[in-house]
Amino acid sequence: MNIIRNLTVTIRKTTNKSSYWILKGIGMSCKNLISIIIPIYNVQKLLDRCIESVVCQTHSNLEIILVDDGSPDDCPHICDEWAEKDSRIKVIHKKNGGLSDARNAGMKIAKGEFIGFIDSDDWIAPEMYERLLHAIITDHSDIAACNVKMVWEDDSKSRMLTQQNNCILNKGQAQSALLDESILKQPVWYKLYRRSIIENIPFEKGKYHEDVFWSFQAIGNASYVSIIDYVGYYYWQRSGSIMGEKYSLNRLDAVEGKCKRQDYFREYFPELESKGLIDLWFTCLYHGQTALRELKKKEKTQALETLNDIINKYPIDKDDIKDLKNVHRIWILLEKISFVKVCKVRNLLKIGI
Numbered sequence: 001m002n003i004i005r006n007l008t009v010t011i012r013k014t015t016n017k018s019s020y021w022i023l024k025g026i027g028m029s030c031k032n033l034i035s036i037i038i039p040i041y042n043v044q045k046l047l048d049r050c051i052e053s054v055v056c057q058t059h060s061n062l063e064i065i066l067v068d069d070g071s072p073d074d075c076p077h078i079c080d081e082w083a084e085k086d087s088r089i090k091v092i093h094k095k096n097g098g099l100s101d102a103r104n105a106g107m108k109i110a111k112g113e114f115i116g117f118i119d120s121d122d123w124i125a126p127e128m129y130e131r132l133l134h135a136i137i138t139d140h141s142d143i144a145a146c147n148v149k150m151v152w153e154d155d156s157k158s159r160m161l162t163q164q165n166n167c168i169l170n171k172g173q174a175q176s177a178l179l180d181e182s183i184l185k186q187p188v189w190y191k192l193y194r195r196s197i198i199e200n201i202p203f204e205k206g207k208y209h210e211d212v213f214w215s216f217q218a219i220g221n222a223s224y225v226s227i228i229d230y231v232g233y234y235y236w237q238r239s240g241s242i243m244g245e246k247y248s249l250n251r252l253d254a255v256e257g258k259c260k261r262q263d264y265f266r267e268y269f270p271e272l273e274s275k276g277l278i279d280l281w282f283t284c285l286y287h288g289q290t291a292l293r294e295l296k297k298k299e300k301t302q303a304l305e306t307l308n309d310i311i312n313k314y315p316i317d318k319d320d321i322k323d324l325k326n327v328h329r330i331w332i333l334l335e336k337i338s339f340v341k342v343c344k345v346r347n348l349l350k351i352g353i
Contacts, residue, residue: 032137034129034192035063035112039102040120044073046236051082053123055089059130064089065106070096075120100203100210107199115198117189121236128232132192135226139168142194142222145184146232153238161185166229174225175269178215179279183227186211188218190233197221208250212257220268247294249303251287255310258283262314274320281332282352284311288343289353308339 036054040047054064066079066089076093083089092105103117114136116129132144148161165183177184188211197218204213219225258280265276284307291303316336321329334342346352 031061032059032114032133033061033063033112034059034114034116034133035065035106035110035195036116036118036129037065037067037103037106037110038118038120039067039069039099039106040075040079041069041071041096041099041102042073042075043071043120044075044078046121047075047078050118050120050123051078051089053126054118055082055086056126057124057129058127059133062088062129063110063112065110066091067102067106068093069098069102070094098206100205100207103203104205107202110195113195114192115195116192119189119235121238122189123234123236125230125232125234127230129192131228131230131232132226135228136192136194139224139226141168141224141226142197143174143191143218143224144226144228145191146228146230148185148187148190148233148235149231150235150237153236160231161235162190164229165227167227169225169227171219171222171225172269172271174219174222175216175265175272176275178219179272179275184219184225186215188215190235193218194222207253207257209254209257212254213260216261216264220264247290249295249299251290252303252306255280255283255287255307259310259314274316277314277316277320278324278328278332280314281311281316281335282328284339285331285335285343285346286352288339289347292343292347293353304340304343311335311339 038050038054043050051064051066054062064086066082068076068079068091070093079089079091079093083091090109092109094102094105097105107115114133116132118124128146132146135141135144145162147164149158150161151158162185163183167183169177169184174184178186186209198221201214201217201221203210207213258276262273262276262280265272288304288307291300291307295303316332321332324332331342331346334345
């Protein structure tokens with residue numbers, strides 16, 4: 001492992017696939033308890049599919065925590081029925097508090113050395129947790145991520161959300177990849193975490209895009225992050241999801257999350273400050289353009305004022321953008337002059353929409 005540690009990015013060799021099947025055959029990882037937290041709200045038609053995919057995991061040493069977040073449908077009853085059928089299942093019935101609150105409730109009672117999260121309208125492949133755990137153990141990492149396939153309820157053709165890769169990243173490389181949304185994405189639900197690195201990081205309650213506030217902190221506590229080339233998570237796309245809703249001021253939570261990330265970078269990852277600033281400024285442009293197109297006058301004004309305040313609070317200078325392509329650098333420089341005018345011009349030119 002010393003050789004691996006000295007490499008910038010370690011590409012996992014094919015021989016590891018052989019070692020995976022050897023370890024699988026002797027049940028080397030079965031002793032490790034994995035706690036899987038599933039927040040549940042208003043998904044009665046989809047819940048059985050999700051739970052069944054977890055119950056049938058090839059890694060059987062599981063603690064399955066179903067968090068009924070005050071669901072108004074038949075989900076509470078479905079949860080209790082599953083608990084009667086499988087002793088590994090624990091059910092929490094609580095007042096509705098949102099996704100973050102439900103995840104936090106699950107984390108409070110989780111006993112596993114490792115923790116995973118699943119959204120209750122999604123499902124997972126049979127070997128997902130076995131393979132993720134194997135990667136963590138063999139790579140001496142703290143987080144492992146697999147591939148995600150997006151599946152639509154209207155039977156549109158499925159596609160990959162993640163880039164297929166097979167590598168080990170140190171925390172700096174992982175933060176950079178998360179910034180790029182390249183081989184690492186924000187969502188927590190297609191990853192497995194060593195409990196010790198996340199147990200003191202609560203999810204922020206009442207936020208849209210809650211994973212933006214959380215993921216950079218988890219990576220900051222990790223020594224290494226493993227990425228495996230295995231489709232383990234199936235991400236169900238339905239019209240009622242947050243991303244399918246009409247744009248609202250709540251979506252600015254994503255910008256707030258990136259502001260907190262920028263503060264974190266300033267303290268712990270100064271080498272990523274410039275890259276983080278560029279991402280933050282272009283995120284503000286996207287939200288400014290969207291606010292102009294989709295919000296009513298009062299909310300539009302509020303959103304643009306908030307975004308303008310953010311770019312003033314997090315100033316960017318020429319050194320930060322010196323390595324950008326000319327076209328991107330020009331947009332940043334124009335944004336410094338007049339944020340709102342640049343958003344209007346980009347909308348007219350249909351850039352970034």
